[in-house]
Amino acid sequence: MxxxxxxxxxxxxxxxxxxFEKLRAGPQPVSELARGLPVSxxxxxxxxxxxxxxxxxxxxxxxxxxxxxxxxxGLGAIRAWLDQFWxxxxxxxxxxxxxxxxxxxx
Amino acid sequence: MNIQINPAPVRKSVTVKAKPERAFDIFTAGMTTxxxxxxxxxxxxxxxxxxxxxxxxxxxxxxxDGSICEWGKVLVWDRPNRVVFAWQLxxxxxxxxxxxxELEVRFVPEAAGTRVExxxxxxxxxxxxxxxxxxxxxxxxxxxxxxxxxxxxxxx
Numbered sequence: 001m002x003x004x005x006x007x008x009x010x011x012x013x014x015x016x017x018x019x020f021e022k023l024r025a026g027p028q029p030v031s032e033l034a035r036g037l038p039v040s041x042x043x044x045x046x047x048x049x050x051x052x053x054x055x056x057x058x059x060x061x062x063x064x065x066x067x068x069x070x071x072x073x074g075l076g077a078i079r080a081w082l083d084q085f086w087x088x089x090x091x092x093x094x095x096x097x098x099x100x101x102x103x104x105x106x
Numbered sequence: 107m108n109i110q111i112n113p114a115p116v117r118k119s120v121t122v123k124a125k126p127e128r129a130f131d132i133f134t135a136g137m138t139t140x141x142x143x144x145x146x147x148x149x150x151x152x153x154x155x156x157x158x159x160x161x162x163x164x165x166x167x168x169x170x171d172g173s174i175c176e177w178g179k180v181l182v183w184d185r186p187n188r189v190v191f192a193w194q195l196x197x198x199x200x201x202x203x204x205x206x207x208e209l210e211v212r213f214v215p216e217a218a219g220t221r222v223e224x225x226x227x228x229x230x231x232x233x234x235x236x237x238x239x240x241x242x243x244x245x246x247x248x249x250x251x252x253x254x255x256x257x258x259x260x261x262x
Binding site: 075078079082083085086087088089090091092093094095096097098 | 114116118119120121122123124128129132133136139140141142145197222224226229230232
């Protein structure tokens with residue numbers, strides 16, 4: 001439960017959103033991703049770790065460098081989508097149950 | 107290279123001021139009253155959602171013109187304790203008879219009413235839709251856009 005908003009929070013940060021957007025162009029190493037961003041390379045690595053934990057990106061080692069890509073299966077995105085879908089749905093459901101009080105004390 | 111990501115099930119709970127029987131009935135027979143109306147798959151506006159009250163029962167939507175679109179089926183019908191659906195809408199929101207994720211809902215009596223616990227599991231099975239997911243991610247107005255809007259609202 002503690003991690004339920006992880007993917008959402010991951011994309012809610014502007015810098016991480018920017019990194020995620022850059023990865024749409026294809027797999028890239030950290031050095032490439034850091035270019036043109038107003039943050040340090042270690043900071044980019046930290047952001048990538050958050051994106052990875054959220055299931056939004058995956059990484060692999062190529063020689064001496066680590067290459068990142070958008071999770072090819074998109075599972076982080078769909079899980080986050082379902083998470084917010086069910087949050088909104090259950091709130092609607094609760095409202096529907098309690099809007100009609102006729103049988104509440106049955 | 108095979109990169110495995112197996113997301114945890116989505117788990118949610120909400121407590122409602124009603125007996126389990128009533129909570130169960132509104133969740134199932136009354137699904138039309140609370141379902142997000144723009145989240146359906148038919149070409150015409152949604153009129154009704156039907157879950158046939160038995161194991162093996164169909165779960166489908168009815169459009170305003172009477173057209174029917176399958177969503178999945180009922181796997182377990184244990185009123186008022188538990189219901190399990192086979193959610194068979196894939197990542198593109200299309201019904202796929204070969205695609206099954208499970209949606210389990212438990213109704214637990216409490217002093218204040220009923221705690222409704224929802225679990226949507228087997229999300230790794232969306233993996234087969236990789237190409238479709240990437241297409242949606244890459245498209246304008248795809249998931250990331252929706253997610254960011256939601257995150258902004260949640261953090262406001």
